[in-house]
Amino acid sequence: MTDAITPTFEDVPLRAGPLVLRAPGPADVPAIVRACRDPLTQQWLPLPNPYDETHALSFVTDLARATWRSGQGIVRAIEWDGEFAGMIDLKKTDWAGLTTEIGYWVSPDHRGRGLAGKAARLLGDWAMLQHGMERVEIRAATGNTGSRRAALAAGYREEGVLRSAGYIHTGRVDLVVLGKVRADL
Template identity: 45%
Template sequence: MGGTWTDNVFPETELVSGNLRLRAFGAGDVEDVRLACSDEEILRWLPLPRPYDLEAARGWCTDFSHHLRTSGDGIHWAITDRDSGRLLGTIGLKSTDWTAHVSEVGYWVAPWSRRQGVAVGATRTVAGWLLGECGFERLELRAATGNLASQAVAERAGFVREGVLRNAGHVHEGRVDLVAYSVIPADGLGLPKVEARTITD
């Protein structure tokens, strides 16, 4: 891809690495997304609708996640098991700066898929694609200071802790400080080989 986009939009792309397949959301994901996003741990750290009902899940899977890509904000994937196709979580790029070639990664993992390395594997997959094939220069990750699980993902994925952004995030309980992490090509992480396939209409 070489880092050149005429319209500052990521093409719809499927990524495969290890036992994970990252693909666009669809109508078949609605019930699993509803179940996952009704989990208290996810709702604790993400400002999602509460309660998270079928309408919210359907809107995300069939409309909003796709609009975020076509708007130029980033790209969002359903993390699935490569063999079974079961939804394991989500990961996405957001707040993409197309001039500076910088983006931010965020994720959640469904309750039935935790403690299996899903978030770490998916984060490294996205980093490998973005910094490799896409030619980006920096990938950022932010986690609430109280969200120790997300910070552990960042560190296990090889991101460098840069400091604390005061009062920079918000959750249902109010404002929170965020720990800022990043990875750049010069870090030499040995990111995984990613099989990328562009989806065309």
């Protein structure tokens, strides 16, 4: 907790075998730049394009800290076997309603091992068990099969489609809502 009125997520690393979710830092910048320039990442996330070192540095030093301080969520680097492998966050947290949302991307060279699903299970279940969240959501563009399957692998259920709820570089997209509630744990 930062003060009496702003709840925040506990700023600690989370571990499950070779998987670690930890605070991102300046040393991650080159790997973040590579991953955020990747065509699949750019296809599904409305990141700056071109994406350069200044974007990555301001993300880890300013945005991630601001997200945490405001209580909105927490940004975690995904590490697998000691290597940086992607990013996952909690965002849009409602501490009164006890709901939060997960977003993620995995570095191109670490895709294909189900890391987003494993990381989403670890972070989302922690939000419920450690911070009392009652519901965690993942939203994915209807066409983003990899992201939808990752959420399903993490134990989230598809609940419906929000029309024109998201935007990517090519325009607006419908989003599938996948949810996990305490009773699903």
